[in-house]
Amino acid sequence: MKCIGFIGPSGTGKSHHALVVAHDYNIDCIIDDGLLIYHNKIVVGHSAKEENNRMQAVRRAIFFYPDHAASVRQALAKIAPDQLLILGTSKHMIHRICEALHLPEASQFIHIEDVSSAAEIAKAREIRNKEGKHIIPVPTMELKSHFHGYLLDPIRALLRGKGGKKEGDVEQSVVRPVFSYYGKLVFSDDVLFAIVRHCLSQIKGIARVNRVKVAKNYETDHNGLAIILTITVYYGESLKQLMRTIKDQVQHDIEYMTGMSVDVMKITVRGIATK
Numbered sequence: 228m229k230c231i232g233f234i235g236p237s238g239t240g241k242s243h244h245a246l247v248v249a250h251d252y253n254i255d256c257i258i259d260d261g262l263l264i265y266h267n268k269i270v271v272g273h274s275a276k277e278e279n280n281r282m283q284a285v286r287r288a289i290f291f292y293p294d295h296a297a298s299v300r301q302a303l304a305k306i307a308p309d310q311l312l313i314l315g316t317s318k319h320m321i322h323r324i325c326e327a328l329h330l331p332e333a334s335q336f337i338h339i340e341d342v343s344s345a346a347e348i349a350k351a352r353e354i355r356n357k358e359g360k361h362i363i364p365v366p367t368m369e370l371k372s373h374f375h376g377y378l379l380d381p382i383r384a385l386l387r388g389k390g391g392k393k394e395g396d397v398e399q400s401v402v403r404p405v406f407s408y409y410g411k412l413v414f415s416d417d418v419l420f421a422i423v424r425h426c427l428s429q430i431k432g433i434a435r436v437n438r439v440k441v442a443k444n445y446e447t448d449h450n451g452l453a454i455i456l457t458i459t460v461y462y463g464e465s466l467k468q469l470m471r472t473i474k475d476q477v478q479h480d481i482e483y484m485t486g487m488s489v490d491v492m493k494i495t496v497r498g499i500a501t502k
Contacts, residue, residue: 228303229310230330232321235339239348241314248342249312256308258324261287263299271302282485289320290327291483300328319451319490414485416441423454426480432469434500435459451490452481459498470494 233248235241245257246267257264262272273295275287290296303311313333315321321333339348419441427436438457454477460469478489 228308228331229335230321230325230333231310231312232318232333232336233312233314233339234317234321234336235348237316238352239339240343241339244339244342245312245314248337252310252312254308254310254312256303256306256310257312257314258299258328259314260284261290261295263302265306265308270306271298286483288315289323296327303328303330317451317488319488323488414487419452419481419485422480422484423456423477426477427456427458427473430469430472430476432461432464433458433473434461437497451488453491453493454481454489455493455495457495457497459500460496462499462501466496 231252231254233241233245242259245259249255249257255266260275262274263270273287275284278284278287286292287295290299311330313321313324313330315324318333318336321336324330325332420439423439423441424436427433427439436456436458438455440455442453443451456473456477458473460466473494474492477492481487481489
């Protein structure tokens with residue numbers, strides 16, 4: 228199976244363009260916000276847009292919950308598509324989805340700027356910010372059994388073949404999730420420091436936490452974090468295993484509690500202590 232990542236910041240129109248991109252690349256299967264879509268129908272999954280807050284929506288979108296991931300893996304095994312289009316805000320998010328669904332890493336990436344003009348992206352952002360509307364690339368009738376009580380409006384995406392010739396159109400749906408009313412969610416540095424330090428205090432083998440630094444990873448264009456740790460460990464500990472435990476546990480706690488992704492983690496062992 229060939230996995231293709233379709234990347235763009237939240238609210239820039241990825242879902243709106245997903246069917247057009249899939250058509251252009253002869254892809255029948257799409258992963259978008261926790262849903263597996265095949266031939267314009269939802270096969271399985273639970274939409275992130277049904278969640279009550281942004282943190283839960285992020286976890287749902289990256290298949291954080293084991294039962295959710297297992298159901299999608301089972302459906303993919305049955306469908307066995309040659310190609311799969313995976314929507315995400317970054318390469319890191321695409322990686323997390325592939326990892327959770329036991330898929331091969333994406334071998335190709337398409338950016339929203341490749342298929343949408345600056346004016347279209349700006350308009351999509353305006354609609355998202357002002358009206359809180361999200362698009363799911365399936366017909367409204369297909370969605371109604373999944374989204375009770377949500378705003379559901381149909382829109383159409385135009386499909387064009389080579390040379391720009393019109394080949395038809397497909398219906399998509401507009402929804403407005405509960406969490407779109409919540410506004411902006413901000414975490415202070417103190418909260419992030421506290422989460423990391425509490426996590427480290429629970430890991431055996433660490434004698435002392437000398438330094439913790441948490442900052443936005445400015446090497447990317449999304450809200451990923453860079454975490455820098457300096458620690459002292461106990462003599463006799465397997466450093467390789469301990470580093471792996473620290474990385475996995477800190478990443479899990481930060482992403483589970485805040486919904487923010489950890490892009491970079493650097494760990495320095497300053498010293499060795501005896502018990």
